[in-house]
Amino acid sequence: MKTDKASKITKLISQLDLQQHIAEFESFFSRTHSLYIEGDQELHFRYIKALDALEFNAPPKVADFTEIKLYLKKHGVLNFEQIFELVKVVRYFRYFKNRELDGLIGQWMEKFLIPETFLEIEKYFTSDGKFEENLDETLFGLSQRIKEYKNEMGGAIKRMMNSSKLIGYLVDTQLHYINNEECLLVRGGFNHVLKGAVIGRSSGGFFYVAPDAVLKTKEKIRYIEQEREAIFYNYAKEFSQKLAELLPFINFIDKEFTKFDNYQARVHFAKSKNLQLIKSQKDSKIVLKDFIHPALHNAKPINVDFSKNILMVTGVNAGGKTILLKSILASAFMAKYIIPMQLNENKSHIGSFKAVEAIIDDPQNVKNDISTFAGRMQQFSRIFEYKSALLGVDEIELGTDSDEAAALFKVILDDLIKRGQKVVVTTHHKRLAALMADRDDVELMAAVYDEEARRPTYEFMQGIIGKSYAFETASRYGIANTLVNEAKKVYGDNSEKLSLLIERGSQLERELKQKHKKVDEKLEVLQKKELSLQEQKEELHKELQKQKAVLKQEYELAINEAKKAAREGDTKAIHRAMNAANKKLPREQTQSIKRPVDFKVGDEVKYHSQSGVITAMKSKDEAIVEVNGMKIRVKTKHLKQTKIVKAKPVTNVNLNVTKRAGLKCDLHGMRADEATEVLDKFLNDALINGWDEVIVYHGIGTGKLSYAVKEFLKQHPSVKGFEDAPQHMGGFGAKIVYL
Numbered sequence: 128m129k130t131d132k133a134s135k136i137t138k139l140i141s142q143l144d145l146q147q148h149i150a151e152f153e154s155f156f157s158r159t160h161s162l163y164i165e166g167d168q169e170l171h172f173r174y175i176k177a178l179d180a181l182e183f184n185a186p187p188k189v190a191d192f193t194e195i196k197l198y199l200k201k202h203g204v205l206n207f208e209q210i211f212e213l214v215k216v217v218r219y220f221r222y223f224k225n226r227e228l229d230g231l232i233g234q235w236m237e238k239f240l241i242p243e244t245f246l247e248i249e250k251y252f253t254s255d256g257k258f259e260e261n262l263d264e265t266l267f268g269l270s271q272r273i274k275e276y277k278n279e280m281g282g283a284i285k286r287m288m289n290s291s292k293l294i295g296y297l298v299d300t301q302l303h304y305i306n307n308e309e310c311l312l313v314r315g316g317f318n319h320v321l322k323g324a325v326i327g328r329s330s331g332g333f334f335y336v337a338p339d340a341v342l343k344t345k346e347k348i349r350y351i352e353q354e355r356e357a358i359f360y361n362y363a364k365e366f367s368q369k370l371a372e373l374l375p376f377i378n379f380i381d382k383e384f385t386k387f388d389n390y391q392a393r394v395h396f397a398k399s400k401n402l403q404l405i406k407s408q409k410d411s412k413i414v415l416k417d418f419i420h421p422a423l424h425n426a427k428p429i430n431v432d433f434s435k436n437i438l439m440v441t442g443v444n445a446g447g448k449t450i451l452l453k454s455i456l457a458s459a460f461m462a463k464y465i466i467p468m469q470l471n472e473n474k475s476h477i478g479s480f481k482a483v484e485a486i487i488d489d490p491q492n493v494k495n496d497i498s499t500f501a502g503r504m505q506q507f508s509r510i511f512e513y514k515s516a517l518l519g520v521d522e523i524e525l526g527t528d529s530d531e532a533a534a535l536f537k538v539i540l541d542d543l544i545k546r547g548q549k550v551v552v553t554t555h556h557k558r559l560a561a562l563m564a565d566r567d568d569v570e571l572m573a574a575v576y577d578e579e580a581r582r583p584t585y586e587f588m589q590g591i592i593g594k595s596y597a598f599e600t601a602s603r604y605g606i607a608n609t610l611v612n613e614a615k616k617v618y619g620d621n622s623e624k625l626s627l628l629i630e631r632g633s634q635l636e637r638e639l640k641q642k643h644k645k646v647d648e649k650l651e652v653l654q655k656k657e658l659s660l661q662e663q664k665e666e667l668h669k670e671l672q673k674q675k676a677v678l679k680q681e682y683e684l685a686i687n688e689a690k691k692a693a694r695e696g697d698t699k700a701i702h703r704a705m706n707a708a709n710k711k712l713p714r715e716q717t718q719s720i721k722r723p724v725d726f727k728v729g730d731e732v733k734y735h736s737q738s739g740v741i742t743a744m745k746s747k748d749e750a751i752v753e754v755n756g757m758k759i760r761v762k763t764k765h766l767k768q769t770k771i772v773k774a775k776p777v778t779n780v781n782l783n784v785t786k787r788a789g790l791k792c793d794l795h796g797m798r799a800d801e802a803t804e805v806l807d808k809f810l811n812d813a814l815i816n817g818w819d820e821v822i823v824y825h826g827i828g829t830g831k832l833s834y835a836v837k838e839f840l841k842q843h844p845s846v847k848g849f850e851d852a853p854q855h856m857g858g859f860g861a862k863i864v865y866l
Contacts, residue, residue, distance in 0.1 A: 136162065142485040143457045148421035151400075152466055155392035157186045157384075162464045164389045171390070172406045172465060177231040178394045179404060185395055186219045186388060192381040199371045204364050211256040213370070213377060214249050216384050217241055239380070242373055248366050258359065266358055269351050276351075280344040284309065287338060292320040298333050308345075310335040393465055402467035407479035411515070411549055413455060416474035420454045427586065428470075429454050433551070435570040436544045439563055440553045440587070442574030448553040449487070449521050451572075451587060455551050456519045459483050480549070482516040511546070518543065519551045523559070533559035544568060567644075726750055726763050733767040734759070735816055737790070741766075755790055756856070757820045757863075765817065793824045799835035806839060810866070814845055819866055822852060826860045833859075840864060 140149050149162070164171050190212045198205055224236045251259050260266040287293055288300050288311070298312040305326045312333050313321065323338040370377065397404050417428040431438075433455060440448045461468045462477040510518055523536050536552075536559055543550055563569045575586045726732070730741045732752060739754035750766065752759050792809040794802040806823060813821050825836045840849050845866055852861035 133161075139456075139460065139483060139485060142487050143453050143460065144420070144422040145457055145460070149466070152392065152396045155185070155396045155399075157189045157388045157392075158191055160385065160389055160392075162466070164386070164465065168406060168465070171386075172404075174231060174235070174386075175390045175393055175404060175465065178390050179397070181228070181232065183223070183226075183391075185391060186384075187215050189215055189384070189388075192377065196374065196377060196381070199367065199374055199377070202368075202371055204360070204367045205370065206363060207252075207258055207359070208256070210248065210363070210366055210370070211252050213380075214252050214256075216380050217245060217249065220380065220384075235383075239383075242376055244369050245373060245376070248369060251362070251366075258362075263358065263362075266355060269355050269358075273348055273351050276344050276348050280309070280341050283338070283340045283344070284311075287311065287321070287340075290320070293317070296320065298329075298331075303335055305335045305337075308337045309341050310337050393467060397467035400467065400469075402469050403472040404465065404467055405462055405470070405472050405475065405477060406465050407459070407462040407477050409479055411478040411480065411517075411547075412476055413459065413478055413517075413549075414474070414476040415454065415458055416471040418454055418458055418468070418470040418475065420450060420457060421468065423450070429587075431455065431572070431587065433549070433570065436549055436568040437540060437563060437566070438549075438551045438570045438572060439559075440551070440572045440574070441555065442587075447587070448574050451574075452519045452521055452551045452553050453485075453487075456483055456485055456517060459517050478549075480515055480517040482513050484510055484513065484516055485519045485521075486510075487519065487521040510548075511542070514547055516548045517551075518548055521553050523552050523554050537563060724763075724766075724768050726766060726768065731769045733769055734761055734765060738769070757790065757822070759817075759819050761817060790818065791822045791824065794832060794836065795824060795826050797832065799832060802832055803835060803839045806836065807843075810843060810845060810864070814866055821864050821866065822856060822861055823864055824857055824861045836862065 140146055153159075153162075190209075192212070195205060195209050195212065197203075198209070220236070220239045221241065223232070224239055226236075227233070228236065251262060253259060260270055284302060288297065293313075296313045296317040298314060301312070303310045303312055308326050310326050311321070311323075312329060313336055314333055317334065317336060321336060321338060323336040324342060325334050326337050327335045329335065393404060396402070413431075413433040415429055415431050415433075417430065419426050419428055429451060431451065431454075438455070440451055442448060458468060458470070458475075458477055459480055460466075460483045463479065463483070510516065540550060540552070540563065572587050575588055726741055726744065728741050728744060732739060732741060734752055734754060737754045739752040739759075741750050742753050742758065743751040745751065745760065748763055750761060750763050752761055752766070790813075792806060794805060797805065802825070809823075810821070823836060823840075825832045827833065837849075840846050840862065847865045849862045849864045851859050852863050856863075
């Protein structure tokens with residue numbers, strides 16, 4: 128089962144052109160792992176981000192512990208290389224533990240308590256895994272004897288080469304190694320002056336002879352080596368017995384190192400390529416901002432909002448439709464496995480899917496006698512078993528009649544949506560796009576074509592059906608213009624007009640639905656506000672009645688005190704009690720009836736807490752008021768008359784008027800995130816107070832804050848427009864905003 132799953136992942140990686148990216152990522156592992164980290168992905172991501180904030184050395188390459196643990200479980204004897212694999216992991220964790228880190232990583236490292244028994248084993252290994260023979264007196268003595276014998280052997284060979292008796296038989300003065308034996312190359316008749324064993328013969332008929340003196344010395348060395356090996360085996364046996372007792376600790380460090388290796392590989396890979404770490408969210412929404420597919424270099428960043436169930440991509444041939452599809456699927460795959468990628472991590476959002484499937488390649492197979500369309504149907508039949516899957520289909524109509532395909536695939540896509548799947552489709556068939564366009568859960572996107580330059584821009588526009596530009600593409604790739612023009616005649620004007628009507632009709636239908644949706648949303652908000660105000664009114668009325676009841680009760684108590692004083696005949700006490708009772712008595716407040724005021728141009732008025740002058744009357748109920756140099760359109764019922772003056776001709780005069788709270792927002796010194804948050808609240812307050820025009824100060828500086836403010840205002844649904852303020856009001860360092 129695991130092999131089948133692994134093969135599917137390998138195939139998907141190939142289909143999405145991620146082979147090189149994944150191979151580079153896997154090279155950062157210390158030992159081979161599955162791409163997916165088992166367990167809580169939220170917790171894994173927290174550890175990865177915590178490691179990402181640190182600078183640390185990558186762990187050494189380490190072997191898998193499966194065979195090592197099996198040997199220990201069966202009380203087998205490990206060799207020094209296997210033991211050193213355990214030592215490397217423990218030493219690496221000690222390196223992290225000695226840094227005394229705070230936070231999540233520090234808490235993790237505190238769990239590593241290295242047993243004293245392991246420390247006794249570890250001291251026998253150098254940093255490169257060699258056995259510390261100096262710690263054993265016998266081994267040290269044997270090593271010294273081997274060195275002496277080797278020196279003695281080297282001296283004997285030099286003496287032979289310089290011997291006057293032998294020099295006449297020597298072919299050369301080099302030491303040769305034949306079958307791992309030190310030999311001299313000599314001529315025939317050497318046996319009169321040299322005792323030794325013939326190891327071989329050269330192509331020239333000479334003899335390779337190992338001198339007896341050398342052979343005897345080597346025999347002594349072999350005997351010593353056997354003694355050393357026996358001692359080494361005893362150490363390995365002793366170490367293995369101790370490690371078998373530490374098997375729970377070894378299981379622990381093995382498991383923790385697997386997790387750590389998965390984390391560090393992602394961190395170091397991201398840093399090496401300047402990539403971002405992002406994980407999948409608990410929904411099915413996909414929003415990509417400045418995403419670049421790993422297989423592309425110097426490519427235009429991809430920006431796409433795939434929040435709906437179906438994304439249908441149409442438009443020009445070779446315009447990037449397939450790479451857009453692959454990018455969406457690749458981003459979901461990499462987010463699922465927390466594999467670093469290049470995108471804007473703060474503005475991107477990638478949902479979670481149980482499976483990511485791609486139907487991209489032509490499934491035609493001569494060997495199995497299967498056509499393109501039949502192969503496509505075979506691929507589609509397998510995806511109906513999935514739930515919560517992300518599916519990408521490139522050239523969905525491939526291999527069959529366009530009209531029949533449009534009807535068939537519409538029904539198939541409808542069923543996939545019911546099963547909770549998200550589907551990215553690329554197609555040249557406008558009929559299928561038009562059939563799907565009337566659904567609210569379908570997003571249209573078209574590859575943009577530069578008519579003047581006669582080439583695709585590799586950019587995309589949402590909400591429309593695009594042309595395929597087949598004729599233009601044919602010309603661009605070398606088809607003769609005479610042939611292309613003839614094809615246009617065959618195609619006919621009516622077909623072209625029909626295509627345009629389909630595109631425009633689908634666009635208008637979608638725009639109308641979006642407008643209806645916005646109106647319904649606004650109506651729902653107003654109804655909620657009305658209900659909320661009604662509830663507040665009822666709550667206030669209940670509170671008022673409650674307070675009245677309390678006061679009346681206190682009044683009755685005071686009256687009773689007065690009556691008691693009257694019965695006792697104490698006149699002063701009676702007056703005191705009556706006065707106290709009157710103070711407790713709730714007063715009925717008389718409401719003053721407001722008479723309608725006839726406002727006219729030139730009247731000085733107050734609007735909320737701001738003073739202004741009426742400059743124009745739109746109607747009896749609406750007026751234009753100039754407040755602090757800004758003109759606001761307001762209802763006259765919100766105005767209060769302060770002073771009546773004769774209407775004067777309007778004159779533009781530059782005044783240094785101090786702006787009051789409510790009309791201006793000062794963002795100087797703030798970070799972009801903080802500034803947009805403050806600006807959002809300011810605009811909401813301005814809308815509640817009824818302002819039509821406000822001013823925002825952001826300064827010039829490096830331009831980052833100015834850019835963030837402009838981008839935010841462009842996207843704000845209640846901002847009609849904005850422009851740089853006049854010079855006397857801040858110039859390029861401020862914006863006049865119209866609400």
